Amino acid sequence: MSDTRTPPSDSDLTSALAALRGENPTLGIPKLHALLLSKNPGWLVSERRTRKVLQSLGLTNTVKGPTSASAEGLKYPSSKLLDGLDPLKYTQKGLALRVEYFDQKKGKGLVVITDVSEGTIIWREDPFALAPEWEIFDLTTNSVACTFCSTPFSDPSSPLIAKCPHNSYSAYCPARFCNRLCLTRGTKISHTLLCPARNPKAKELFQFIRVNHWMALHALVQCTTRLLLSAVVPNPRQPDPSLDEEWAVFNSFASLNLEDRESLGSHQHMHPTWKEAFRLYRQALWDPPADADKKRLAKLSKRTFQSAETEVVRKKLNEELFSYDAFLRNLGRMSLNLEGHGGLYVLHSHLNHSCTPNVSVRHLHQSTNLPRISLIAKRDIAAGEELFISYVDPVLPVSARQQKLREWSFRCECERCKAEGLAVGDELGEVRPPTDLEKELKAGLGLF
Ligand SMILES: [Zn+2]
Ligand SMILES: [Zn+2]
Numbered sequence: 524m525s526d527t528r529t530p531p532s533d534s535d536l537t538s539a540l541a542a543l544r545g546e547n548p549t550l551g552i553p554k555l556h557a558l559l560l561s562k563n564p565g566w567l568v569s570e571r572r573t574r575k576v577l578q579s580l581g582l583t584n585t586v587k588g589p590t591s592a593s594a595e596g597l598k599y600p601s602s603k604l605l606d607g608l609d610p611l612k613y614t615q616k617g618l619a620l621r622v623e624y625f626d627q628k629k630g631k632g633l634v635v636i637t638d639v640s641e642g643t644i645i646w647r648e649d650p651f652a653l654a655p656e657w658e659i660f661d662l663t664t665n666s667v668a669c670t671f672c673s674t675p676f677s678d679p680s681s682p683l684i685a686k687c688p689h690n691s692y693s694a695y696c697p698a699r700f701c702n703r704l705c706l707t708r709g710t711k712i713s714h715t716l717l718c719p720a721r722n723p724k725a726k727e728l729f730q731f732i733r734v735n736h737w738m739a740l741h742a743l744v745q746c747t748t749r750l751l752l753s754a755v756v757p758n759p760r761q762p763d764p765s766l767d768e769e770w771a772v773f774n775s776f777a778s779l780n781l782e783d784r785e786s787l788g789s790h791q792h793m794h795p796t797w798k799e800a801f802r803l804y805r806q807a808l809w810d811p812p813a814d815a816d817k818k819r820l821a822k823l824s825k826r827t828f829q830s831a832e833t834e835v836v837r838k839k840l841n842e843e844l845f846s847y848d849a850f851l852r853n854l855g856r857m858s859l860n861l862e863g864h865g866g867l868y869v870l871h872s873h874l875n876h877s878c879t880p881n882v883s884v885r886h887l888h889q890s891t892n893l894p895r896i897s898l899i900a901k902r903d904i905a906a907g908e909e910l911f912i913s914y915v916d917p918v919l920p921v922s923a924r925q926q927k928l929r930e931w932s933f934r935c936e937c938e939r940c941k942a943e944g945l946a947v948g949d950e951l952g953e954v955r956p957p958t959d960l961e962k963e964l965k966a967g968l969g970l971f
């Protein structure tokens with residue numbers, strides 16, 4: 524049989540390899556080459572040519588995955604690369620990005636593979652979980668904004684708006700949704716468990732969240748329901764993500780090591796607010812004290828506990844969501860990754876900080892989808908450059924920026940900080956490790 528394969532053009536090969544590298548930052552060249560051939564069975568390409576193209580793109584260096592905790596490990600947020608995350612699914616046509624793992628200190632970041640000109644929307648993204656700002660939060664509890672996407676209703680009497688079907692005279696639920704689609708999506712990922720008409724304990728939890736302005740706790744609640752309501756056994760006919768898939772996304776968000784038992788241990792009893800938050804979280808979503816509520820909750824989250832793996836799954840959820848240590852660690856994870864308006868975004872959470880950011884985040888869809896973000900190039904960005912946002916207001920002076928960045932357990936060493944630090948008499952050298960552990964932990968938990 525003759526070989527019917529043909530060599531691809533340079534540009535086809537280049538874009539295919541750029542995409543493959545983006546999806547597989549840790550693969551060596553031979554494996555990447557094999558993957559290329561398996562994905563493009565009609566192509567005739569030598570490994571040498573693959574190597575040459577990767578070299579020309581500057582993509583030969585494989586990225587080392589995160590190593591297990593070292594002596595230094597506790598000082599930095601730990602993050603995991605998410606298998607199968609394809610940044611190209613998010614980007615605009617003609618633009619390409621890859622995820623890179625730098626080192627334990629810096630963690631992961633995003634690097635552009637193509638040139639990007641100023642003002643370009645690099646990608647758009649919807650949140651994995653949403654804990655809107657209080658102004659918007661109040662609109663949702665007053666039935667004038669969508670409980671799923673948080674978009675305020677331009678016409679609250681529009682016939683398109685869908686009410687929560689469980690709202691009744693005896694059990695009130697204020698939830699309203701833009702349309703049937705938002706109702707379906709919202710019900711699937713959270714409202715089933717958070718509907719006050721179906722789960723009265725969720726109402727108590729939300730009152731506490733609102734009184735304490737605790738956005739990170741709200742975000743954690745939203746992630747938790749997403750995990751609890753995901754399918755244990757994936758249904759091949761339905762594209763619903765499975766618990767494992769949702770879990771991998773949740774775990775890919777960097778976390779601070781707030782579970783450091785030694786430091787927390789002596790402080791645990793000093794924080795009645797954290798304990799109370801944990802009690803309300805657990806009773807609303809996992810283990811309510813009364814039998815009737817237990818039964819009700821089991822019924823609402825039945826998808827999670829139907830399978831033969833019930834016990835294994837239950838144990839994992841209990842340990843990794845509903846133990847006090849995990850709760851604190853997960854709160855830290857939320858506040859570390861929340862976007863300023865309260866969304867938790869998978870790709871956005873990969874962005875590192877710089878005091879001279881080259882990317883800005885915009886909410887451009889106020890009337891149709893408020894939490895959808897657009898990432899926009901603030902200047903021309905050349906292929907190979909890393910993308911940065913600023914975690915703090917870049918207008919602040921260097922000392923104030925460094926102070927704020929401690930909330931991310933982070934000391935900025937960007938060119939601007941170096942220059943400004945020198946100008947004010949090496950102010951950077953004066954940034955001491957925080958002594959007020961309680962204050963630091965509070966900040967880490969998103970409780971300010
Ligand atoms: Zn909506
Ligand atoms: Zn409801």
Ligand SMILES: [Zn+2]
Nearest residue numbers: 878935937940
């Ligand atoms: Zn800086």
